[in-house]
Amino acid sequence: MPAAATSIQFDEVTLGYGRRPAVHHLHGEIAPGSLTAVVGPNGAGKSTLLKGIVGTLRPLEGRIRLTGPANARIAYLPQAAEIDRTFPLSVYDLVAMGLWSRSGLFGSIGAKDRARVEQALDAVGLVGFERRPIATLSGGQMQRALFARLLLQDSPVILLDEPFTAIDAKTTADLLDVVRRWHDESRTVVAVLHDLDTVKRVFPQTLLIAREPVAWGETSDVLSPENLLKARRMVEAHDPHAAPCHRGAA
């Protein structure tokens, strides 16, 4: 369990591609140990936001900071993970990748680590699948395996990008239990979601974005009809003559 919970702070953050902002001037903090849903229409910048937190995308402006234990590691489950499913690899080996932060490039995997892999497989209901090649897994089983890998990463911060899209109800319920467990362990969890019922049921905090942040706070306040309508009106089209943004420039 992480010793100190980690917060994620956004200081006037603008993320985007080329010069086009996908997340525009986000300012605020994801509290340590909070469970936050990121909600918004397609193209609202939700995935971009997660990439910014992981660090694979550099902000065009502003800063994203993680507080808490120095260089806190982030566990990240991307949307439609770019996994080569035809690669000859067993479920066990895929899950065991989660041990990377302890084993690194060359470290060995001992009896203790193997026990942790077994526990993680058990937690997501994949006992008996160890030797199966990943090519034979269904979409839901694959997602279970990826959650097991996240469990092994044992990170204070966990980012999930649409983890339950195209996943059946039973699997979603099982994996939500894992998410709740992370929350109970004071890990900071951020998940991009589309199903508002799930958000209302499980996630205390919500960030509603539509390129610009629309609302952020308690889920019940954020998901008001007015806010949702505002988010839906987001301009999807991109303006070829957009002028440089000077907001925040002194």
Added chain:
Amino acid sequence: MFEMLYGPFAEFDFMQRALVGVIAIALGGGPVGVFLMLRRMSLTGDAMAHAILPGAAIGYLLAGLSLPAMTIGGLFAGVIVAVAAGLVSRLTSLKEDASLAAFYLLSLALGVTIVSLRGSNVDLLHVLFGTVLALDDSTLLLLAGISSATVLTLAVLYRPLVLECVDPTFLRSVSRAGTPTHLIFLGLVVLNLVGGFHALGTLLAVGMMMLPAAASRFWSSDITMMMILSVVIGMVSGFAGLLLSFHVELPAGPSVILAAGIIYAGSLIFGREGGLLWLAWPGRHLEA
């Protein structure tokens, strides 16, 4: 009868040397080929083999048929193309195959232009098709050194290399090892192609990588097993190809690749992992 199998190697020094050479090439080339195949970079290997030609040709123009000059020239050209293509694909939106095609076409055109400055020469055949029957001590040492270095490097890089193939996003999120791993691997590809080039020439060198690797895929779906099989298949091809060329008087280099091609075709038909016969007659479906 058995005489025919070992006689030529017992009797002729050049046959012994050729056998040692192809065994060394098989040892390094097989595992590299398996990774090339699993990363869907089989054609990358082919493209890089072409990229080596101009470098070796420049070495040849400057110093004649000199082992160091042509090796260094080939390495330079190969590494420049591999690294430049790798970096372009990582830093821009151009995919690796496109950037590689651009660079190897450029270097090929450059090389052909340079070669043409001196006009045609019999020695050019050496560059193109190699001289597996005329390997001297220093070339054999080079081949042995390359295959040893390859096997050791792959052992060290195994974990990030597999991760880079399966789930590059995940590797990026936990480690910065991805890009260096990729570049070192491309370096290994170049190194093995340059080694293979001395024996088999620029055009056929890649055959000792891809044919054994592709054949091994039809027998196993375990990476370790595939690498072992690819090495064995490469060595058997070398042995059979040399014998074939000796007894039937065929050119040696192409015979070796032909032998590998025959094993590949056999694997394609009879292989237990998705071979054609197993696809056509899979047997009754199972209960569960």
